[in-house]
Amino acid sequence: MPRTSASTGTGRHARPGKGQAIRRLALALGLVASTGVVAGAAGSAQGDVTAPQAAADTRQRGDFNRDGYADLAVGIPGEDALGRADSGAVLVTYGGPSGLSWNSADTQALWPGDEHGTPGVAEAGSRFGSSLASGDFNGDGMGDLAVGAPGANGYAGAVYVVYGSPAKLNHGTRGRVFRQGDGGVADVAEAGDGFGRTLAAADVDGDGRTDLVVGSPNETVDDVEEAGTVQVLFGGARGLSGSGSQILQQGTGGVPNRPAASNLYGSALAACDFNGDGAADLAVDAPGQDVGEALVAGMVLVTYGGPGGLTGGTKQYGQGQRGVRDEAEAGDEFGHALAAGDFDGDGLCDLAVGTPREDVGTVRDAGVLQVLRGGPDGLTGTTPVFREGALGVSDSAEPQDFFGYAMTAADFDGDGRDDLAVSTLNEDRDVADSGVVHFLPGGPALLTGEHSVALRVGDGLAGTPSSRDRFGAAMAAGDFNRDGHADLAIAEPGHELQGQSGAGAVHVLYPKWLGSARQLRHQGSPEGFDTPSADDRYGAAIATSG
Numbered sequence: 453m454p455r456t457s458a459s460t461g462t463g464r465h466a467r468p469g470k471g472q473a474i475r476r477l478a479l480a481l482g483l484v485a486s487t488g489v490v491a492g493a494a495g496s497a498q499g500d501v502t503a504p505q506a507a508a509d510t511r512q513r514g515d516f517n518r519d520g521y522a523d524l525a526v527g528i529p530g531e532d533a534l535g536r537a538d539s540g541a542v543l544v545t546y547g548g549p550s551g552l553s554w555n556s557a558d559t560q561a562l563w564p565g566d567e568h569g570t571p572g573v574a575e576a577g578s579r580f581g582s583s584l585a586s587g588d589f590n591g592d593g594m595g596d597l598a599v600g601a602p603g604a605n606g607y608a609g610a611v612y613v614v615y616g617s618p619a620k621l622n623h624g625t626r627g628r629v630f631r632q633g634d635g636g637v638a639d640v641a642e643a644g645d646g647f648g649r650t651l652a653a654a655d656v657d658g659d660g661r662t663d664l665v666v667g668s669p670n671e672t673v674d675d676v677e678e679a680g681t682v683q684v685l686f687g688g689a690r691g692l693s694g695s696g697s698q699i700l701q702q703g704t705g706g707v708p709n710r711p712a713a714s715n716l717y718g719s720a721l722a723a724c725d726f727n728g729d730g731a732a733d734l735a736v737d738a739p740g741q742d743v744g745e746a747l748v749a750g751m752v753l754v755t756y757g758g759p760g761g762l763t764g765g766t767k768q769y770g771q772g773q774r775g776v777r778d779e780a781e782a783g784d785e786f787g788h789a790l791a792a793g794d795f796d797g798d799g800l801c802d803l804a805v806g807t808p809r810e811d812v813g814t815v816r817d818a819g820v821l822q823v824l825r826g827g828p829d830g831l832t833g834t835t836p837v838f839r840e841g842a843l844g845v846s847d848s849a850e851p852q853d854f855f856g857y858a859m860t861a862a863d864f865d866g867d868g869r870d871d872l873a874v875s876t877l878n879e880d881r882d883v884a885d886s887g888v889v890h891f892l893p894g895g896p897a898l899l900t901g902e903h904s905v906a907l908r909v910g911d912g913l914a915g916t917p918s919s920r921d922r923f924g925a926a927m928a929a930g931d932f933n934r935d936g937h938a939d940l941a942i943a944e945p946g947h948e949l950q951g952q953s954g955a956g957a958v959h960v961l962y963p964k965w966l967g968s969a970r971q972l973r974h975q976g977s978p979e980g981f982d983t984p985s986a987d988d989r990y991g992a993a994i995a996t997s998g
Contacts, residue, residue, distance in 0.1 A: 515998025516586075516616040518594045521547030522930030524941055525597055526958055527581030527993035528975070532985070533563040533574040540580030541982075542599055543975075543990075544621055547932035547998070551939065551962055554973055560620050561982075562599070564629075568622045570614050571629040578604035580612065584995035587653030587662030590615065590691040595997030597621055598664050598692075600648030605631065609647030611666055611685075613692055616997075628692060630666075630685060636694035638683060639671075646670040647683075654723030654732035656757035661687030663761075665734060667718030673701050673711040680717030682736055684761055698761045702738065707753060708768045714740040717753070724792030724801030726826040731757035733764070733830070735803055737787035743770050743780035750786030752805060754831055767830055769805075776833035777822060778810070785809045793861025793870030795894035800826035802898055804872055806856025812839050812849040819855030821874055823898045835898050840876060844901030845890060847879065854878050855890075862929035862938035864963050869894030873940055875924025881908050887923035889942055909944070913959055914972040920953065922946040930996030937963040943991030949974055949984035956990030 516523045523546045531541040544560040545552045553559075563580055564572030574580070583600030590596065594616030604610040611630045614622035632641040641647065650667030657663065664685045673679035684698040702717050703710040711717075720737035727733065733756045743749035749770065756764030771778040771786055780786070789806030796802065803826070808819040821838040824831040840855050841848035849855070857877040861870045872892045878885040888908045892899045909917040917923070926943040933939065940961045947957040957974035975990055976983045984990075 514588055514593045514595045514616065515547065516544065516595045516597065516621050517546060517618055518616065519548075520998070521934050522932050522939075522996050522998035523547050523595070524552055524928070524930065524932065524960075525584050525586065525995045525997070526943075526991055527584050527599070528956070528988050528990045529579035529582040529992050530954070530985075530987045530989040531563075531581070531982070533580070536574050536576040538577050538579055538603070539563065539574040540578055540582065540601060542581045542584070542597075544597070546620070547930070547934070549933060551933040552960060552971065554971070562614060562621065564601075564612060568614065568620070569625060569627055570612060570622060571627045572610070572612060575604055578610070580604070582993055583648060583651045584993045585651035585653040585664065586995050586997040587664070587687070589613065589662050589664065589687040590689060591661040591687065592616070594618075596691065597995070597997070598651055598653065600651050600666075602646040602649040605641060606643040608632065608641040608643055608645050609649065609668065611648040611651070611664070613664075615691060630692070630694055632668075634694070636697060637685070638697050638699040639681065642672065644670055645672070650718060650721050652721035652723045652734070654734070655687070656684060656723065656732045656734060657686065657759055657761045658729075658731035658757065659687075663687050664692055665721055665723060667721055667736070669716040669718040671718075676711040676713055678714045678716055678740075679711030680715055680719070680738065682718045682721070682734070686761065700736070700755060700762060702753075707755065707766045709738075709741065709751075712740070712742070716740045720787060720790045722790035722792045722803060724803070726754065726801050726803065727756060727828055727830045728800045728826070729758065731759070733757050734762055735790050735792070737790060739785035739788055746780045746782045746784075748782060749780035749784050750788070750807070752787040752790070754803075756830060769824060769831065769833065774833050776824070777835075777837045778820070781811070783809055789856055789859050791859035791861045791872065793872065793894070794826075795823065795861070795870050795872070795898040796825070796896055797869040797894065798826075802826045803831055804859055804861065804874070804899070806859055806874065808854035808857040808877070815849045815851055817852040817854060818849035819853055819857065819876065821856045825898060838892070838899065838901060842901070845892070845904055846906045847876075847888070850880065852878050858924055858927055860927040860929050860940070862940070863894075864891065864929070864938050864940065865893060866937050867894075872899055873927050873929070873942075875927065877922065877924055879908075881911070881917060883917040883919055885919040886917035887921065889924045889927070907942075907961075913970060915944075915947070915957070918948060920946045920948065926991060926994050928994040928996045930998060932960070933962060939963060941994050941996070943994050945989040945992040947974065949976070952984045952986045952988075954987040954989055955984035956988055956992065958991045958994065
């Protein structure tokens with residue numbers, strides 16, 4: 453069964469371009485037929501539904517120190533490393549027989565220019581740790597970590613890579629920093645591009661080493677603002693290289709549609725082998741894509757991998773197309789969240805597509821989830837539309853719940869099929885917009901809502917729910933204690949600690965996950981790194997290795 457993982461990023465860091473601003477203003481004022489509303493600001497009660505989500509399959513991926521236990525990396529993009537505002541940091545915690553160890557001896561803090569050899573210099577506003585992806589980029593059997601800093605270099609963006617070792621990440625190993633137009637990486641670095649805002653790791657050329665996919669959804673293409681691009685950095689014996697990097701954008705290389713303002717191609721990424729040919733394929737969201745007269749309806753474009761990389765042609769998926777249920781409507785932003793997993797256990801990856809801005813009847817922005825089935829000819833849309841209160845999923849659809857906001861796939865129950873954890877970011881449970889995470893089991897018909905479980909803070913999870921917590925904004929799965937069952941990390945990047953709003957926290961659940969051990973961790977807890985500060989956003993991105 454293909455192995456899957458997920459990593460998530462934070463909301464956009466570049467100022468919206470004119471095209472995006474105009475179209476979203478038109479939607480907000482009712483100047484076009486719309487079933488959506490303008491995205492709320494990051495950290496608002498509504499939540500920032502423009503935040504990218506990324507999921508990745510890395511079939512040749514070890515854990516960071518090759519001890520057989522999965523490890524956890526947590527992004528803290530609002531951290532003031534070395535006193536430089538919002539320069540960002542990443543905290544890495546290593547797995548073991550008892551799960552993740554949170555004492556200071558077993559954790560590792562990373563930032564540009566740290567003592568572990570992370571390249572570069574901490575830069576104010578770079579927001580290092582906004583996105584994360586792990587994979588074995590040099591084929592040595594140990595996981596490596598890629599860290600996005602989309603605010604670096606005046607929001608041009610950068611990606612930092614640190615390599616695994618038998619001790620800890622980058623121990624005695626030189627890391628790399630990648631920027632557009634430098635070291636063979638295609639294109640030119642420009643203010644506002646946000647290179648590295650999204651990341652995914654997978655072996656797209658089938659050579660046995662993981663490659664890195666880098667999204668720049670704010671990239672200007674042919675003078676078209678925020679059209680977006682995606683680049684592939686290929687793995688090799690010495691790790692990732694910018695030489696020979698591959699760039700994808702709409703309108704070239706067989707990718708459908710022309711670049712259009714605010715399409716934001718690359719806002720979400722998911723990579724896995726959907727057609728079973730031995731090379732991972734790439735799903736890319738363009739949430740601002742117009743579909744006919746429906747503005748900002750959204751589209752998912754899947755480019756298939758092979759020996760030459762992502763050169764196997766691109767298929768386009770939208771609501772009402774290729775068997776995908778429902779119809780495209782203005783403001784849906786179809787594909788805001790993507791997660792790949794083998795939900796039916798047939799050895800081929802399937803793709804879960806979250807559309808948190810989808811209306812359910814007259815209920816605005818309730819959110820829905822659909823699954824595209826993998827097969828020899830690629831993905832097909834055949835499954836029903838999941839939402840709260842239907843097909844066995846608990847609760848009911850309510851305005852601005854944002855069901856499908858973030859997702860991660862893994863085999864939580866040990867039955868050989870991947871299951872899906874999916875968040876409803878603004879679900880009301882005693883407290884408005886406190887959030888909930890649903891577990892949908894895999895089965896012969898892909899996912900099912902029957903026997904699904906919902907988790908929330910204060911109901912089996914430590915803490916007190918708050919409308920500002922953003923529970924479920926990011927998730928990742930890995931077997932931290934090597935018991936054969938996937939464990940789950942759920943982030944609350946808006947969690948308040950010691951009076952510091954937005955300090956952030958992460959919950960870790962250990963299956964056999966129902967009724968099992970659970971942890972709540974944050975800065976200033978036993979790992980010993982720093983103290984909570986306002987808007988640190990601990991957990992804005994999380995990723996696992998192994």
